[in-house]
Structure formats: structure tokens, C-alpha cells
Amino acid sequence: MDRIRIRGGKPIDGRIVIGGAKNAALPLLTASLLTDETLVLTNLPRLADITTLTHLLVQHGVSVTMNGAEAGEERGHVLELSARRIASTTAPYDLVRKMRASILVLGPLLARCGEARVSLPGGCAIGPRPVDLHLKGMERLGATVELRQGYIHASAPKGLVGSEVVFPIVSVGATENLMMAATLAEGETTLVNAAREPEIVDLARCLAAMGAEIDGAGSDRIRIRGVKRLRGTRHRVIPDRIETGTYMMAAAITGGAVELLGAEHEAVAAVARALEGAGVEVSETPRGIHVRRRNGRLTGVDVMTEPFPGFPTDLQAQMMAAMATADGAAMITETIFENRFMHVPELCRMGANINVHGASAMVRGVPKLTGAPVMATDPRASVSLVLAGLAAEGETVVNRVYHLDRGYEQLEEKLAACGADIERLVGD
Numbered sequence: 110m111d112r113i114r115i116r117g118g119k120p121i122d123g124r125i126v127i128g129g130a131k132n133a134a135l136p137l138l139t140a141s142l143l144t145d146e147t148l149v150l151t152n153l154p155r156l157a158d159i160t161t162l163t164h165l166l167v168q169h170g171v172s173v174t175m176n177g178a179e180a181g182e183e184r185g186h187v188l189e190l191s192a193r194r195i196a197s198t199t200a201p202y203d204l205v206r207k208m209r210a211s212i213l214v215l216g217p218l219l220a221r222c223g224e225a226r227v228s229l230p231g232g233c234a235i236g237p238r239p240v241d242l243h244l245k246g247m248e249r250l251g252a253t254v255e256l257r258q259g260y261i262h263a264s265a266p267k268g269l270v271g272s273e274v275v276f277p278i279v280s281v282g283a284t285e286n287l288m289m290a291a292t293l294a295e296g297e298t299t300l301v302n303a304a305r306e307p308e309i310v311d312l313a314r315c316l317a318a319m320g321a322e323i324d325g326a327g328s329d330r331i332r333i334r335g336v337k338r339l340r341g342t343r344h345r346v347i348p349d350r351i352e353t354g355t356y357m358m359a360a361a362i363t364g365g366a367v368e369l370l371g372a373e374h375e376a377v378a379a380v381a382r383a384l385e386g387a388g389v390e391v392s393e394t395p396r397g398i399h400v401r402r403r404n405g406r407l408t409g410v411d412v413m414t415e416p417f418p419g420f421p422t423d424l425q426a427q428m429m430a431a432m433a434t435a436d437g438a439a440m441i442t443e444t445i446f447e448n449r450f451m452h453v454p455e456l457c458r459m460g461a462n463i464n465v466h467g468a469s470a471m472v473r474g475v476p477k478l479t480g481a482p483v484m485a486t487d488p489r490a491s492v493s494l495v496l497a498g499l500a501a502e503g504e505t506v507v508n509r510v511y512h513l514d515r516g517y518e519q520l521e522e523k524l525a526a527c528g529a530d531i532e533r534l535v536g537d
């Protein structure tokens with residue numbers, strides 16, 4: 110198994126190109142199931158999760174052509190997806206267990222074929238993460254849903270029917286799944302208390318280009334008027350705000366300066382505010398975002414994760430690594446997922462002073478972290494250990510790098526190009 114070795118203490122300095130957003134790409138890939146025409150997605154990141162979902166789509170009968178990298182200003186992968194005929198409406202356990210986002214095939218399959226059989230997902234080890242909101246939403250659109258032998262059996266032989274779906278809590282995935290299902294339902298659907306993440310807006314934009322009628326994406330109330338069929342289109346995936354935020358933290362924790370090319374400030378406004386409070390300068394440039402830590406140590410700031418436009422849970426671990434070296438204390442509260450503090454014991458092994466009380470972690474900043482062998486259980490937790498390693502004295506080896514490969518494209522290349530002493534140790 111590969112590992113990443115970091116010799117810490119060097120400020121990162123330079124430019125980093127931000128890739129396409131993984132969390133926008135995953136629902137967009139499943140949207141290909143909604144039409145018998147070709148959907149072309151550009152600016153896709155090269156990540157293990159994208160490959161995993163592509164395998165699932167192929168199994169459903171989607172023909173997937175890789176068109177290599179884009180020319181000129183456009184970067185990233187291009188995929189052409191054609192679901193002319195759905196060969197199978199079953200998403201099997203072996204593929205779904207690798208990635209929770211596989212549940213996003215449920216809405217498109219049900220809408221297009223009137224049935225879907227999807228294995229109950231497993232996913233990252235961050236809390237129980239149920240899918241009840243997806244299932245209740247499909248029932249509101251007239252589907253019959255049963256759970257048998259680890260599979261969701263959903264059917265709507267006469268097609269889905271538009272309705273009002275009120276989400277008791279904000280869910281990104283359930284909003285996406287219901288939005289896709291409703292595009293081909295009969296009549297109008299309103300999603301109330303919908304997620305407002307930029308990835309939802311990106312999906313709505315693509316669906317609209319495919320002929321869907323959607324209003325209100327980006328607000329907490331989305332209206333979808335069902336249409337008979339959708340067509341193909343070409344769509345460019347938005348830049349990854351979590352990758353952006355992660356490199357913002359890298360500049361902050363190492364006392365460096367980076368320009369993040371292609372990054373969108375609005376998508377990371379809450380992150381910029383938190384870092385500015387900690388003594389980091391964040392400014393927009395014509396090509397992206399510039400981040401620089403002013404002289405001296407970071408200052409401790411309290412952070413609470415919230416649905417967008419709040420501070421994202423996917424940057425909580427990275428912020429905690431930064432706060433571990435700050436002057437003063439920081440209270441970090443996780444409100445989205447239970448059990449998302451698995452990076453804490455590892456950060457403590459590097460000399461951090463962190464105590465968890467329920468959903469909050471009290472981080473008392475220390476002047477220096479020290480390198481250590483560490484490992485983590487999900488992509489965001491692993492990258493927080495890389496950030497801590499960049500700032501630590503001595504050598505850090507991050508094990509179980511496959512978690513990083515799920516969420517970060519060319520992480521060590523991008524950081525090394527900015528002067529970090531980081532390399533991949535290829536294992537057996």
C-alpha cells in the first residue's frame with residue numbers, strides 16, 4: 110500500500126490549479142442515465158471515486174468514452190456517456206459498497222425505467238449515514254420502496270408523479286436524487302428545505318441544458334416541472350471548493366502564499382472568513398484566489414460546520430489541523446456528521462492538544478507539531494494529517510493513502526511544485 114512521506118517546516122509558495130469538483134461530478138455522471146442521448150462532461154477530476162462510479166454506470170448499460178484531456182484553457186478529463194439502453198436497473202453490492210454516492214443512480218433509474226434495485230450503501234466510516242430521506246422522497250413521488258436482503262427495491266411502473274417533498278434536515282444527496290427523479294415525473298415537484306450547495310446549482314444547470322425545467326436551485330426551495338424526455342448536452346464541471354479550501358489551509362498552516370487558479374471565491378466565502386479571523390489574507394485575483402499568512406502564528410478561531418453557505422464539514426479536519434498550531438484556543442463544532450473526529454487521535458500523536466466533548470473539539474494551539482507515522486479513515490481526515498505534516502518538525506508518514514486518492518488529484522505533485530518536501534512511497 111502506498112504511503113506519503115513529508116518532511117515538514119517549509120512554507121508552501123506558488124500556484125496550484127484547482128481541478129473539477131468531485132462532489133459535483135458524481136451526480137452529473139448519474140444524470141447520464143436520464144437520457145438516451147450523449148452527455149459530455151468536461152473538467153472531470155481524475156479520482157478513484159469517479160472511476161468507481163463509471164464502473165457502476167457501465168454495468169447499467171451506459172457506454173463511456175474517455176476523450177483524454179482538454180485542450181487550451183480547459184483542463185481535466187472529458188467523458189462521453191451514452192445510456193441509449195438501460196441494460197440493468199440493479200446497482201450491485203460489490204460496486205455500491207465502495208462508495209456511498211452510488212445511491213445517486215436511484216432517482217435517475219426510477220424516473221427513466223420505473224424501477225431500480227440498489228444495494229444499501231456503506232461508505233466512509235463517518236457515522237451511520239442513512240438514506241431514509243432519499244427513500245421517503247421517492248415515496249412522495251409515488252414510488253413503492255421496500256428493503257429486502259440489503260437492497261432497496263423501488264418501483265413506479267406507471268411513472269413518478271410530482272409532489273411536495275419537505276426535507277426534515279438538509280441533505281445534499283437527497284436533494285440531488287430527488288431533483289433528478291422529478292425531471293421526468295408527471296407534473297410539478299417542490300423540494301422544501303433543499304440543500305443550497307454549489308454542486309446542486311451545477312447539477313441543475315446541466316439538467317436545464319438537457320431540457321429539464323428547474324427553478325430555485327441555490328435556494329432552499331427548488332421547483333421542477335416534469336418533462337417527457339431529456340436530451341444530451343455538454344457540461345463543464347465547477348471547480349472543487351473542498352480542494353480549494355484544503356490548499357487555503359496549506360498556505361495558512363505553513364505560513365506560505367499560494368494562488369489557487371480557477372478557484373471561485375463565493376464558493377469558499379465561509380472558509381475565507383474563518384481564515385481571515387485567524388490572521389490569513391485572502392483576496393480574489395483575475396485567475397482565482399490568493400491566500401497568504403501574515404507574519405507570526407495563526408490565531409485560534411471558533412468554527413461550526415453547517416450546510417452551505419456555512420463552513421463545510423469536508424474542511425473541518427483541515428481547519429482543525431491549522432488550529433492545532435494556532436496561538437490560543439479554537440472550538441470546532443461538527444453539526445453535519447456524527448463521529449467525524451477520527452483525525453483527532455492522530456493529530457494528538459503529532460503533539461496537538463485536542464479534547465473532544467460530544468460534537469465539539471477544544472483545540473488548544475501548540476507552537477510546534479512533531480512528525481509521526483499516522484493513518485486515517487476518510488479522505489478529508491487523511492489530508493488534514495498531510496497538512497499537519499507540512500507544518501510539523503521532522504518526518505511524517507501518512508498511511509492508507511488510498512483515502513487521499515479518493516478525493517485529491519495529484520496532491521503530492523501540487524504541493525511539491527510549491528516547495529513542500531513531500532513524496533509518495535510506493536508500496537507492494
Ligand code: UD1
Pocket residue numbers: 131132133135209210236237238239240241242243244278279280281282283308421422423445446447
Ligand atoms: C455530501 C458530500 C459529502 C459532504 C456532505 C455534507 C457528495 C458525494 N458527498 O454527502 O462530501 O460531507 O454532502 O456536505 O456530494 N442524512 C440522513 N438521511 C439521509 C441522507 C442524509 O439522515 O437520507 C444525514 C446524514 O447522515 C448527515 C446529513 O444528513 O448527517 C447530511 O448528509 P448529506 O448532505 O446527505 O451528505 P451526502 O449527500 O451523503
